[in-house]
Amino acid sequence: MIMTMKDQELPFTGDILIENDRITQMGAKISEQADEVIQADGMVAMPGLVNAHQHSPMSLLRGFCDDLKLMDWLEQKMIPAEDRMTPEDIYWGAKLSMAEMIKSGTTAFADMYIHMNEIAHAVEEVGMRASLTRGLIFLGDDGGKRLAEAIDLIDQWHGKADGRITTMFGPHAPYTCSPEPLQEIIQLAVNRGLPIHIHLAETKEEEVKIRTRYNQTPTQYLYNNGLFEQAHVLLAHSVHLNRMDIGLLRGMRGGVSHNPVSNLKLGCGIAPIHELQKAGVTCGLGTDGAGSATTLDMFEEIKAATWLQKLDYGDPTILPARSALQMATRNSAHLLQLDHEVGTLAVGMKADLILIDMNKPHLQPIHQVESLLAYSVNGADVDTTIVNGQILMKNRQLLTINEEEVLEQAKVRAKRIVDGI
Numbered sequence: 001m002i003m004t005m006k007d008q009e010l011p012f013t014g015d016i017l018i019e020n021d022r023i024t025q026m027g028a029k030i031s032e033q034a035d036e037v038i039q040a041d042g043m044v045a046m047p048g049l050v051n052a053h054q055h056s057p058m059s060l061l062r063g064f065c066d067d068l069k070l071m072d073w074l075e076q077k078m079i080p081a082e083d084r085m086t087p088e089d090i091y092w093g094a095k096l097s098m099a100e101m102i103k104s105g106t107t108a109f110a111d112m113y114i115h116m117n118e119i120a121h122a123v124e125e126v127g128m129r130a131s132l133t134r135g136l137i138f139l140g141d142d143g144g145k146r147l148a149e150a151i152d153l154i155d156q157w158h159g160k161a162d163g164r165i166t167t168m169f170g171p172h173a174p175y176t177c178s179p180e181p182l183q184e185i186i187q188l189a190v191n192r193g194l195p196i197h198i199h200l201a202e203t204k205e206e207e208v209k210i211r212t213r214y215n216q217t218p219t220q221y222l223y224n225n226g227l228f229e230q231a232h233v234l235l236a237h238s239v240h241l242n243r244m245d246i247g248l249l250r251g252m253r254g255g256v257s258h259n260p261v262s263n264l265k266l267g268c269g270i271a272p273i274h275e276l277q278k279a280g281v282t283c284g285l286g287t288d289g290a291g292s293a294t295t296l297d298m299f300e301e302i303k304a305a306t307w308l309q310k311l312d313y314g315d316p317t318i319l320p321a322r323s324a325l326q327m328a329t330r331n332s333a334h335l336l337q338l339d340h341e342v343g344t345l346a347v348g349m350k351a352d353l354i355l356i357d358m359n360k361p362h363l364q365p366i367h368q369v370e371s372l373l374a375y376s377v378n379g380a381d382v383d384t385t386i387v388n389g390q391i392l393m394k395n396r397q398l399l400t401i402n403e404e405e406v407l408e409q410a411k412v413r414a415k416r417i418v419d420g421i
């Protein structure tokens, strides 16, 4: 496949050659014969966006109970709704999210949820790239069945779907994992050389809970249980960190998934992204589930991330456009341990990329393309989405998902799940 982009003042104007699953040439004019040519004049190619923290089936719970405090929302609404979800609900909820993600330029995501086998099947069919995690909550039992499911997911799916699916271990959060199961999971991850995906320091309430139970901050709690010593860790949120906490994260493998829209909507606070970056901690971007973020459009996260840091520090030079774009691409890919293959548009990388249609009033004129990508583009401006060399959307038409069927399934299932809660 060749994509041609011409006649535009852009950092890259020319052709991109994709052979099988990789970018094999980028140049002014590629003379190779191709079985398919995408005419992309007037478009910008960029690496596909990587959503570093998601709960994909929660799209079925979008808008069901907004404007609540996180713990009330989670304990009184989300968990009861999740108890009513069947494996088929999970499958269709994940597909609904994937339709939205592909349509807004996301090519890979990190997902933590239940019934992960169903999500893996959906990912395999749809063609996206995903790092899948069985979320593990330990409240009043030993969680043995759930841990067995986590191991099953890893055994069955790690490296599958042409390598598009990878897996992690997922202790849910400091407040849902006491030291014993937490340490057991860390050991399992270390033994298998797998990363760990966990929520951290999302709210003030969490801080108080962990202080009351262990007389530590949530970050200290994870650190003292040995989390950062040996494993690559994907930390979701990390809003409430003090200077000492940031010091503990210095040198960690992995990094932080910043989820600014979810944090804004749940009133959690502003994560200290600038400080974390100064300490050398990799910061990527994610949406969190659509139940809290309400949209899975990563371009919204890019805007929120940069504007929140500028506001917080009273300094518009902080987190410039290029850095915010990097958070959503290469940095997020690093959190998923995929940055050697995705997150950058370069020869030899996997062909995970998107085309943005710039022929629109809100995207003209093009002085600085990075500024437009960070501050002006919306998910709906994505014309084409390619993962692993396969076109998943062209001319805004989904090619691997029957959109009408997904919308119908989602409508019926969402109603049944929430009725009576």
Ligand SMILES: CSC[C@H]1O[C@@H](n2cnc3c(O)ncnc32)[C@H](O)[C@@H]1O
Binding pocket: 055, 074, 078, 079, 082, 112, 113, 114, 134, 135, 136, 137, 172, 173, 199, 202, 262, 288, 289, 292
């Ligand atoms: C056991 S699977 C994952 C679990 O996480 C819940 N969840 C969704 N969003 C958040 C959030 O912002 N903070 C903490 N937990 C969250 C989800 O409902 C599942 O139960």
Ligand SMILES: [Zn+2]
Binding pocket: 053, 054, 055, 199, 236, 288, 289
């Ligand atoms: Zn989350």
